[in-house]
Structure formats: C-alpha cells, structure tokens
Amino acid sequence: MSSKLAKIEKRTAYLLILPSVLLVFSIILFPIFSNIWISFKNVELKDLRIPEPRAKKLVKSIKDNPNQIKVIYKLRNSSLTQEITNVKFKDKYPDDIEPIDLDNKCQFKSNLLKCELGNWPKKYRENLEIVFQNTNNQEISKKELKSFKPKLSGKSQNILLTYEFTLNNFKKVIKDKAFIDLLSTTFYYTFFGTIGAIVFGILAAQMVNQKFFGRTFMRSVLLFPYVAPVVALAYTWELLLDPTSGTLNNLLINYQIIDGPINLLGQKYVTLNILGFDFKLRLALTTVIIFEIWRYFPLAFLFILARLQAVPKELYEAADVDGANPIQKFLNITLPQILAVISILFMIRFIWNFNKFEDIFLLTGGASGTRTLPINVYQQGFSIGDIGMGSAVSIVIVVFLLIFMFIYFKLLGKRADEN
Amino acid sequence: MKIKNILTYCVISSLFLFSLICIWKILVTLQGIELINFNFNKLFIFGIILCVINLLVGKKFNLNIKITLLALLFSIFDYFISINLPIWYSFGIFLISLFFFNTIKNYDKKFLSKNHSSQKLFFNFLTLFGITLFSFVILFPFYMMLVTSFKTQALLLLNPLDFSINFAQGLPELFKSYFIVFKDYNFGRYMLTSTIVSLGTVIITLIFAIPAAYAVARLKFFGKNFLSTSILIIYLFPAIVLVIPLYTIFSQLGLRNSIEGLLIVYTATTLPVAIYMLQGYFKSIPKELEEAGIIDGQNWLGIIFKIILPLSLPAISSVALYVFMIAWNEFLFSLMFLDRPNTFTLSRAIQFLNVGAETPRQYLMAGSVVVTLPILIIFVYFEKYLVSGLTAGSVKG
Numbered sequence: 159m160s161s162k163l164a165k166i167e168k169r170t171a172y173l174l175i176l177p178s179v180l181l182v183f184s185i186i187l188f189p190i191f192s193n194i195w196i197s198f199k200n201v202e203l204k205d206l207r208i209p210e211p212r213a214k215k216l217v218k219s220i221k222d223n224p225n226q227i228k229v230i231y232k233l234r235n236s237s238l239t240q241e242i243t244n245v246k247f248k249d250k251y252p253d254d255i256e257p258i259d260l261d262n263k264c265q266f267k268s269n270l271l272k273c274e275l276g277n278w279p280k281k282y283r284e285n286l287e288i289v290f291q292n293t294n295n296q297e298i299s300k301k302e303l304k305s306f307k308p309k310l311s312g313k314s315q316n317i318l319l320t321y322e323f324t325l326n327n328f329k330k331v332i333k334d335k336a337f338i339d340l341l342s343t344t345f346y347y348t349f350f351g352t353i354g355a356i357v358f359g360i361l362a363a364q365m366v367n368q369k370f371f372g373r374t375f376m377r378s379v380l381l382f383p384y385v386a387p388v389v390a391l392a393y394t395w396e397l398l399l400d401p402t403s404g405t406l407n408n409l410l411i412n413y414q415i416i417d418g419p420i421n422l423l424g425q426k427y428v429t430l431n432i433l434g435f436d437f438k439l440r441l442a443l444t445t446v447i448i449f450e451i452w453r454y455f456p457l458a459f460l461f462i463l464a465r466l467q468a469v470p471k472e473l474y475e476a477a478d479v480d481g482a483n484p485i486q487k488f489l490n491i492t493l494p495q496i497l498a499v500i501s502i503l504f505m506i507r508f509i510w511n512f513n514k515f516e517d518i519f520l521l522t523g524g525a526s527g528t529r530t531l532p533i534n535v536y537q538q539g540f541s542i543g544d545i546g547m548g549s550a551v552s553i554v555i556v557v558f559l560l561i562f563m564f565i566y567f568k569l570l571g572k573r574a575d576e577n
Numbered sequence: 578m579k580i581k582n583i584l585t586y587c588v589i590s591s592l593f594l595f596s597l598i599c600i601w602k603i604l605v606t607l608q609g610i611e612l613i614n615f616n617f618n619k620l621f622i623f624g625i626i627l628c629v630i631n632l633l634v635g636k637k638f639n640l641n642i643k644i645t646l647l648a649l650l651f652s653i654f655d656y657f658i659s660i661n662l663p664i665w666y667s668f669g670i671f672l673i674s675l676f677f678f679n680t681i682k683n684y685d686k687k688f689l690s691k692n693h694s695s696q697k698l699f700f701n702f703l704t705l706f707g708i709t710l711f712s713f714v715i716l717f718p719f720y721m722m723l724v725t726s727f728k729t730q731a732l733l734l735l736n737p738l739d740f741s742i743n744f745a746q747g748l749p750e751l752f753k754s755y756f757i758v759f760k761d762y763n764f765g766r767y768m769l770t771s772t773i774v775s776l777g778t779v780i781i782t783l784i785f786a787i788p789a790a791y792a793v794a795r796l797k798f799f800g801k802n803f804l805s806t807s808i809l810i811i812y813l814f815p816a817i818v819l820v821i822p823l824y825t826i827f828s829q830l831g832l833r834n835s836i837e838g839l840l841i842v843y844t845a846t847t848l849p850v851a852i853y854m855l856q857g858y859f860k861s862i863p864k865e866l867e868e869a870g871i872i873d874g875q876n877w878l879g880i881i882f883k884i885i886l887p888l889s890l891p892a893i894s895s896v897a898l899y900v901f902m903i904a905w906n907e908f909l910f911s912l913m914f915l916d917r918p919n920t921f922t923l924s925r926a927i928q929f930l931n932v933g934a935e936t937p938r939q940y941l942m943a944g945s946v947v948v949t950l951p952i953l954i955i956f957v958y959f960e961k962y963l964v965s966g967l968t969a970g971s972v973k974g
Contacts, residue, residue: 164797170877171796174788175804178848181785185845186811189822196822206828318825362711365704378960379712381967382719385956387906389924390945393931394722397938405721408737452714460967484700513815516908520928532817539821540913552818563813 190556196549198323203543205317209237211245211278211310213286217300220289224297226258231286231308235278242282245312247273251290252302258289278312327550336529344530346440347447347518348511352504354451359458359503360496364488366459367466377463384456392520395449399423426527442526446518450511458503465499466492505566512562513555531555583632585695586684591624593702594677598655600709601669616658623654631678635685644678651678680705719949726754726943733938754943762940763918764947767926771905771948774836774922778843778904779897782851785844786896790855791881795867805856812849816909819846824913833914839922842910847900854899854966858892859885891962898959899966905952923948 214232231249235242247264249271257266264273273286292298331337362380366373383391398405401419410416420428420441428441473491482490515532518524524533531551539548598620627647634643652671656662680701688694720740725733727742744751758764792798793805823842824833832838862885870880886893911925921929927944930936956963 167796168798171792171798171801174792174796174877178785178789178852179804181841181845182811182848185823185842186814186819186849189819189826190814192822192826193818196825201825206825208829316829318829361707365707365711368701368704370705370708374960376708376712377964378957379715381956381964382715382953384967385902385952385963386719386949387908387924387952389908389927390722390949391718393927393941393945394718397725397942398718398721403734403737405737412738457967460964483696485696509813510815513817515815515817520908532815535817535821539824545821545825548821552821555815556818559814559818563810566813 193549197553199546200324201545209240209242209314211312212236213308217303225292225295227298228289233284235282242278242312242314245275249308250306254293255290327546331550350447351450351511352507355455356458358455359462362459363462381456383453388516423522424526440527443528446528465496469495509562582695587625587628590628594624597673640682647678648674722942722945726946730937754939758943767921767923771923775901775904777840779900781844782847782900786851790852794856794859808849808853834917834920843904851896854896858889862888895962895966898963
C-alpha cells in the first residue's frame with residue numbers, strides 16, 4: 159500500500175515539475191549548450207536569415223482580347239549567399255480558367271498550377287510567364303486572379319545545422335591584442351564595483367541601523383537606485399555628466415573647482431598629480447564603476463542591514479560594560495558578525511558584475527576604455543555581425559563563471575559546515 | 578576628561594550646524610541669490626554659545642520649548658549678520674536649526690561625563706551627516722530627471738543650474754513634454770506593451786512555479802536534491818551568455834519582434850528564482866494541515882489550491898512583485914529581440930529615442946519618468962513584500 163502511495167507521489171511530483179523543467183531546459187540550458195556549437199562555426203549575422211524562394215505575381219491584360227490574360231511570376235532567391243534546392247511552386251486559379259501554353263516544368267490540374275522549379279543558386283532571378291484564357295469566353299477578372307497568392311517551398315542548407323567546424327573563432331579571441339586589455343578592464347570593473355558597493359553598503363547599513371526620525375522611509379529611498387529601470391537611470395546620469403550642458407560640470411565650474419569641462423564618460427585617461435607622481439586614472443571606466451556602485455550598494459545594504467538587526471544586543475551591552483569605544487565595537491563585534499554575509503555577497507556580486515552588460519552599454523557603449531567581456535559579446539555578435547565570434551567570447555565568460563561558481567559553492571558549503 | 582568632552586561636544590556640534598547651514602546656502606546660491614560670504618567665524622562662535630546654553634539648560638524645562646527658542650535665537654542672529662536675504666531663506670535656516678537642536682536636546686552634563694561620550698557624539702553626527710549625504714546622492718538624479726522633464730529646450734540651455742520647477746506657467750505648459758511623448762512618440766502603446774509583458778510574465782511564472790515549488794518542497798522523488806541545486810546554478814547564469822543562441826534560434830523560428838517570444842524568455846529566466854523563493858516558504862507551512870487535507874479526501878491539486886495557496890499569499894505576492902519588477906525593468910532581451918517600433922517595450926523605446934536623431938532631452942527624461950514612476954510607486958506601496966522578495970532573490974541583478 160505504502161509503496162503504491164510512494165509511486166503516486168513520485169508521479170505527481172514529476173508531473174508538477176515537468177513544465178518548468180522543460181521550459182528552463184529549452185530557454186536556458188539548451189542555449190548554453192548551443193553556444194558551444196555556434197562558437198565552433200563560422201556564422202555571420204546575415205547567414206541567420208533562412209533563404210526563401212519568393213514569387214511576386216503580376217497580372218497583365220492582353221490588348222483586344224478580354225478573355226485572355228497574362229500572368230507573370232517574378233521569381234527570386236531571397237538569399238545572397240546560399241542556394242535553394244528542389245523548389246516547388248503552387249498557385250490556385252478560379253474556375254473556368256485554363257493556361258494556353260504551359261512550360262514543361264509546370265502542370266495544371268483542377269484549378270491548381272504546380273511547377274517543379276529545380277535548384278536556385280544564390281541571387282537567382284527568373285520570370286515565369288503564362289497566358290490564361292477563359293473556357294467560356296468570358297472576361298477574366300484581374301482582381302480575382304490577384305487575390306490568390308502563390309506558395310513556394312524549397313530546401314536550403316541551414317548553416318547552423320551543418321557539421322563544418324572551425325577553431326578560428328577561439329584563435330581570434332585569444333590572439334587578439336586587445337584580449338589582455340579586455341580581461342583586465344573586466345576584472346578592474348568587477349573588482350572595484352563589487353568592493354565599492356559593499357563598503358558603501360556597510361556604511362549605509364550602519365547608519366540606518368540606528369534609531370532616527372524617518373528611518374523606514376530612508377530604507378526605501380536607499381533602495382531606489384536598485385529598483386528603478388536601468389535605462390532611465392543611465393540616461394539621467396549621462397545628462398548629469400554631460401560636458402557642455404551637464405549639471406555636474408556646470409556646478410564645478412560655477413564654484414571654480416575646475417577650469418574647463420571634463421568629459422567624464424568620453425575621456426579614457428586623466429593624469430592626476432599626487433605627491434609629485436603623475437598617476438594615470440582610467441576616467442570613463444571609473445565613472446562607470448561609480449555608477450555601478452551607486453546602483454548596487456543598496457543590495458549590499460539590504461543584506462547587511464538584515465544581518466545587523468539579528469546581532470544580539472547583549473554583545474553590545476557587554477562591550478559597554480567593558481568600556482569599549484564605538485570603533486572597537488564595530489571592529490570586534492559588528493564586523494565578525496557580518497563577515498559571512500559579506501563574503502557571500504562579494505562572490506555573488508562579483509559574478510554578476512562580471513556579466514554586467516546594460517549599465518556600461520547604456521552609459522558609454524563600450525567606448526573610451528570601458529569595453530568589458532559582455533560588451534565584447536554584443537559588439538562581436540551584433541555590431542560586427544560575427545555570431546561565431548560572439549559565441550566564442552561568451553564561452554570565455556562561461557568558463558570564468560564556472561570557476562567563480564565553483565569557488566562560491568565551496569564557500570557556501572564551508573559556511574554550511576560551520577553552522 | 579569632562580572638560581575635554583564638553584569642548585569636543587561644542588566644537589563638533591557647532592561644526593555640524595555650520596556645515597548644514599553651508600549646504601543650505603549653496604542651494605540658495607543656485608536659485609540666483611548672491612551670497613558674499615559664509616560668515617564662518619560669527620556663526621561658529623554663536624553656535625558654540627547656543628550649544629553651551631543647551632547643555633546648561635539640560636532637561637530643566639520642556640524640551641520642545643527649549644529647541645524652538647534656541648532655533649529661533651539662531652535664525653534671528655543669522656538674519657542680522659546676513660543682509661538682504663528673502664524671508665524663505667531665513668525660514669530654511671530656522672528649520673535646519675530646529676532639526677539640529679532636536680538632535681542635541683538630550684545631551685546634558687550627565688551624558689557628557691560618561692566614557693567615550695565624545696566619540697559617541699562624533700559618530701552620531703557623522704551618521705546624521707552621512708544620512709543627509711546619502712539621501713542627497715541618491716535622490717538628486719531622480720530629482721533632475723523630474724525637473725528636466727518639466728523644462729523647455731530654451732530654459733535648459735539658458736541655465737543648466739536652475740533646479741526649480743516653475744509651477745506658475747500652468748499645467749498644460751508644465752506637462753508639455755509628457756503630452757508630446759505620449760502623442761508623437763507613441764508612449765501609450767509602449768506602456769501597454771510593457772504592462773502586458775510584465776503582467777503576463779508574472780502570471781505564467783506563477784502557474785509554472787507554484788506546482789514545481791510544491792513538488793520540490795514536499796514530495797519525495799528521485800533527483801530532488803539535484804534539481805534544487807541546479808535551480809540555484811541555473812539562476813546564476815547571466816542573460817549575456819544566452820543572448821546569441823536565443824537570438825539565432827528565435828530569428829529562425831520567427832519569434833523575434835513578438836511579445837510571445839519575450840514572454841517565453843522572461844518566464845524562463847525568472848522561473849528558477851520564483852521556484853527557489855516559493856519552495857522555501859512552502860517548507861515552512863506545517864505538514865499537519867496537508868495531512869488533514871488528505872484525510873478529508875483532497876487530491877494534490879486540491880491541497881495546493883485549498884491549503885497551500887491561501888496560506889502562502891504573502892510569499893506569492895512578494896514573488897509576483899519581484900518578477901513584475903524584473904520584467905518591467907528588463908532591457909537586454911528587449912534590445913535584442915525587438916527591432917520594430919510596434920512591439921517596443923518602454924525600456925527599449927527610451928533607448929530607441931536616445932539613439933535616434935537628436936531627441937530633445939526633456940522628452941527623453943519625460944520618457945524616463947514614465948518608465949520609473951510606476952515601479953517606484955509600486956515599490957513604496959508594497960515595500961514590505963518587495964523587500965522580502967529582494968532579499969530572497971536579489972542575488973541576481
């Protein structure tokens with residue numbers, strides 16, 4: 159009895175999870191695997207269009223003979239690169255109409271015109287002309303003829319499904335001189351974005367963890383940048399930072415802090431003089447990182463605040479008895495308590511910042527030294543139009559991702575052991 | 578020890594008051610008022626005097642009367658040392674000093690004789706200062722978005738530092754950019770598409786996720802552990818590695834430029850997190866309730882609909898809000914999949930506006946307000962649910 163019940167339970171379980179598993183499999187897992195497939199192929203954006211045989215139907219009346227009519231089919235292969243084989247043609251005609259003189263490729267049977275048009279090479283064009291007459295010697299209506307649309311079918315090789323593979327994409331990715339620069343930009347962006355977000359998150363959480371007027375409202379406000387759509391925020395920032403009419407530049411010039419406008423999003427380097435040493439700062443990248451910190455510190459704040467509120471009050475009371483000052487309390491009580499959250503947060507944010515696309519894309523489009531790996535995927539795949547290259551770059555991302563995830567789950571497992 | 582505490586108290590408090598006043602003065606200059614100097618010396622010394630008075634009075638009489646009197650005293654002093662300033666400026670000074678004396682009202686001799694009280698004081702002020710700074714840094718871009726959308730091109734070019742909203746020009750003139758955005762740029766349609774896509778994603782995700790989450794939380798089956806770990810792993814895969822294969826597959830299937838295609842992708846990408854969040858909650862529902870249901874002769878569907886769903890409404894609402902937010906804000910897939918303006922979502926439409934020929938900034942910002950406002954209103958209104966959704970699912974973003 160119980161084994162039967164277990165069986166039913168099992169079957170129900172599979173039934174309940176099946177739709178989700180199927181959907182996730184086809185939209186997330188399958189694409190990740192097909193990424194590997196595509197990355198070994200020489201595919202370009204223009205190859206993605208499936209070649210189609212097309213026909214445009216023109217109907218022309220013949221002079222002095224209203225019961226005859228000429229139909230012209232303008233045939234063409236839509237693809238500029240690929241051939242279509244075994245093209246078949248079908249068109250319907252109204253009753254009482256017959257072709258006079260029929261091409262031997264075609265047949266006319268019970269109001270249906272069928273043709274076998276053979277193989278069409280790339281860029282192929284041809285006109286097919288047929289004269290029709292009405293068997294009852296009545297006038298043929300052009301409108302009626304035009305109301306039927308010809309149907310064509312043909313086979314073409316889908317470049318994605320062939321078994322031709324190449325290593326060229328990966329060779330190009332690794333041999334690219336900019337690849338090291340690309341990697342270092344990505345890590346620079348990821349590392350400083352993550353650290354900054356966490357530091358500001360700790361500061362904000364420390365502040366909001368104290369009692370003051372309007373505290374709940376403050377918590378909502380701090381989350382605004384994370385909740386609002388990235389498109390709106392990125393364009394607002396672009397407006398604020400604009401060199402000619404932007405608020406920030408105008409403010410700084412107004413108070414004579416700087417002499418001329420600075421193009422914060424369009425300038426690759428700025429030279430700073432600190433203690434007599436010239437120091438080159440990547441300006442646009444730094445600005446993008448600051449935006450990144452501004453947008454994601456709320457998340458760190460939320461996590462750390464939740465953890466802070468769970469720290470037992472007795473610990474602080476005991477520290478008061480011992481005469482600890484606020485800094486000692488933070489270093490010896492608060493920090494150890496939130497360290498675990500911070501390490502998890504760091505890993506998660508690191509993974510996500512590593513893959514961040516929208517923020518940089520909207521702010522700079524990857525120009526002036528802000529090209530990271532995800533931006534490169536987009537540029538290779540869609541700006542240059544080399545789908546295979548784009549795929550190869552995203553495989554590089556996946557490899558890094560798997561390494562990070564491995565570390566992350568190790569960390570998670572270690573934490574679970576400690577608890 | 579005590580003298581040192583009192584001294585630091587006076588200096589820090591007065592400096593804090595002065596920096597607040599400075600911020601106010603800077604804001605005032607942006608409205609076109611000329612300030613000759615900040616009067617640091619006079620204000621600083623007077624601030625110290627008032628702080629000492631506050632300390633001496635302590636809690637001897639009603640605190641509210643004390644702070645009002647002190648604030649009034651300070652604003653009158655400021656009014657006399659600065660010449661030719663409008664009354665609203667002095668009112669601002671009064672409010673700031675009211676806020677300031679309210680925060681220091683509890684400090685008296687007893688507090689200052691304690692250990693570390695000067696450090697504590699310092700950190701209290703630092704916190705207050707930090708809060709003002711943080712809220713300013715966060716809210717300023719939002720405010721600029723709003724202000725810019727209310728301006729005309731000429732005004733924007735004339736003075737980029739004018740942060741005021743001119744209500745005197747009448748509502749039709751004020752909301753002109755919004756009328757244009759909705760009329761000429763078709764934002765009504767995009768808003769409808771965005772709403773349909775977001776709500777559709779929420780509904781489909783819940784239909785898929787609730788049964789699956791129930792199975793993961795409650796039923797025993799082979800491969801359960803594997804499934805719950807893979808949910809987390811799948812969740813960590815970013816959209817950027819899916820974009821190229823999905824683009825190729827969707828263009829060959831003809832699913833690009835369609836709302837259906839977008840719905841499928843959004844549902845699939847939010848499904849793992851929805852299942853993850855829901856199963857956690859389902860596990861916390863006492864098993865006895867379900868067992869009672871089984872005894873009453875309910876089948877699995879009955880249990881889900883009559884017992885689990887009503888009990889887990891809070892969790893479901895937070896999942897729903899979170900998924901809605903993701904779908905509404907989503908940008909990458911809408912950029913990749915939508916080329917034709919008749920299928921644009923709001924985010925895609927704004928990006929299209931920006932890329933397209935010289936769109937005036939006030940229209941761009943009006944569009945940004947249109948896409949931001951609904952989500953912020955929802956967030957503030959359902960804050961409790963969304964925050965719990967964020968904490969559970971916010972590993973992504």
